[in-house]
Amino acid sequence: MEKFQKVVDFIKEQYPDKDFVSLHEPVFIGNERKYVLDAIDSTFVSSVGAYVNRFEEMMAELTGAKYAIAIVNGTNALHLALLLANVKAEDEVISQALTFIATANAISYIGAKAIFIDVDRETLGMSPTALRNFLEANAIKKEDGAYNKKTGKKIAAVVPMHTFGFPCKVDEIAIICDEWNICLVEDSAESIGSYYQGKHTGVFGKVGVFSFNGNKTVTCGGGGALITDDETIAKRAKHLTTQAKVPHKWEFVHDHIGYNYRMPNLNAALACAQLEQLSMFVENKRVLSAKYNTLFNELSISFIGEPVNAKANYWLNAILLADLDQRNEFLEYTNDKGVMTRPVWELMNRLPMFANCQTDDLKNSIWIADRLVNIPSGYRVK
Numbered sequence: 001m002e003k004f005q006k007v008v009d010f011i012k013e014q015y016p017d018k019d020f021v022s023l024h025e026p027v028f029i030g031n032e033r034k035y036v037l038d039a040i041d042s043t044f045v046s047s048v049g050a051y052v053n054r055f056e057e058m059m060a061e062l063t064g065a066k067y068a069i070a071i072v073n074g075t076n077a078l079h080l081a082l083l084l085a086n087v088k089a090e091d092e093v094i095s096q097a098l099t100f101i102a103t104a105n106a107i108s109y110i111g112a113k114a115i116f117i118d119v120d121r122e123t124l125g126m127s128p129t130a131l132r133n134f135l136e137a138n139a140i141k142k143e144d145g146a147y148n149k150k151t152g153k154k155i156a157a158v159v160p161m162h163t164f165g166f167p168c169k170v171d172e173i174a175i176i177c178d179e180w181n182i183c184l185v186e187d188s189a190e191s192i193g194s195y196y197q198g199k200h201t202g203v204f205g206k207v208g209v210f211s212f213n214g215n216k217t218v219t220c221g222g223g224g225a226l227i228t229d230d231e232t233i234a235k236r237a238k239h240l241t242t243q244a245k246v247p248h249k250w251e252f253v254h255d256h257i258g259y260n261y262r263m264p265n266l267n268a269a270l271a272c273a274q275l276e277q278l279s280m281f282v283e284n285k286r287v288l289s290a291k292y293n294t295l296f297n298e299l300s301i302s303f304i305g306e307p308v309n310a311k312a313n314y315w316l317n318a319i320l321l322a323d324l325d326q327r328n329e330f331l332e333y334t335n336d337k338g339v340m341t342r343p344v345w346e347l348m349n350r351l352p353m354f355a356n357c358q359t360d361d362l363k364n365s366i367w368i369a370d371r372l373v374n375i376p377s378g379y380r381v382k
């Protein structure tokens, strides 16, 4: 308990003006008010407006992708990404069991079925070894892609997720996807400002997806983005997010089932102001992570650091306790003392909606789920 009290004291010192320290609060200390008021004054508050265009340019520039499309939120961006990856109802999509529910939900929106495989302990993201092993044991190659030997269904996409902003080994995953002719869609919802081998996360596959929800590193209330280098996909993305309306001065004609998935200009204004501060946010968070690293070294508690070849945004810092009992003790102790801590999401295959999905042994996922706790990670106002 003495150890846990030291953690509580340390965290309270980092956030001296807070009675209750939450996991990740947004801060609006840049041009947020100015841009939002400007959007209101312009009367373009909805899905067309200068900030939407600017946001898309900023996202393309940040990530190095050729195209970025503003989307109403990250979950819908994932749904759209899977549509653009040509995933069809009845297809199968491989993702990781250790992820936020949105990844699995988006797969379900298509009518596709998820397969959940294991993560690496050092990245917390999809394990390329698990992916290769799964495919070698369960899939066969056909002319138009990979098929699951057991179900006879097409494995249409692989969706790795960069957990808490720590890049997974997405270069190796991309190679495996190429070998098996499976489309790679990156769920980079948590990893804005995170780089792998010098490249921004989200650019390793056909499509990458981001979230700007209130708890993320950069927020616009609610928002998402899709990035791609493929011009056809980018055009289809814009088209499908705007009800698939055929451009015309006055005619209302639609040529496809479309979606109202565009980000309102009001939110884009907020997003632009926040994106301007991204590198400052990330640097601030990295200083905190370095301090956490020192503290947890002293206390002999395992702290998750950035993987090799990666620069992480440290969206949510995480520690690993000795076992499930100690994890629960820690959660109880810290939350009682006004410091918010949280276990990792329940593994997807343990949820009733996904209980009958195919999985591998999920050895690391289960091990991590028993031990991992997220600790306060928000921007510290100095």
Ligand SMILES: *Cc1c(COP(=O)(O)O)cnc(C)c1O
Pocket (backbone or CB within 6 Å): 073, 074, 075, 076, 078, 099, 100, 102, 103, 161, 187, 189, 190, 210, 211, 212, 213, 222, 223, 224
């Ligand atoms: C936040 C998040 C999303 C969804 O984003 P929303 O903008 O909240 O819809 C998707 N995937 C992961 C892994 C996330 O953490």
